[in-house]
Amino acid sequence: MREGISIEVSAADCERLAAVVADRNSPQKHVWRARIVLATAEGCGTAEIMRRAGVSKPCVWRWQERFMREGVAGLLREKWLACCARRRESPACRHCHRRWSSG
Numbered sequence: 001m002r003e004g005i006s007i008e009v010s011a012a013d014c015e016r017l018a019a020v021v022a023d024r025n026s027p028q029k030h031v032w033r034a035r036i037v038l039a040t041a042e043g044c045g046t047a048e049i050m051r052r053a054g055v056s057k058p059c060v061w062r063w064q065e066r067f068m069r070e071g072v073a074g075l076l077r078e079k080w081l082a083c084c085a086r087r088r089e090s091p092a093c094r095h096c097h098r099r100w101s102s103g
Helices: 011-022 030-040 046-053 059-074 080-086
Strands: none
Touching: 011 030, 011 059, 030 046, 030 059, 046 059
16 A cells, blocks of 8 residues: 555455455455455555555555545446536547437
């Protein structure tokens, strides 16, 4: 983790994240996000978390930051979906570059 930044993970959050990892029906992206935060809670460094999760350093930092700002719920939601839902009336969503049909 970056210098001077620490993450507090409560026992309830750890249980919830462990349940996401254990649930065979969880989307894999949620599982590896949960594993990143659980490894952080165990005190693993960024290099170890990268190795365990098979992701890049910026990816580890992104999900640690999202967890610090929004908690477990932030790990389980898709940010772009809200964007696209708000912009359906517009011909194109500038974030996902998806064009919406009018019919």
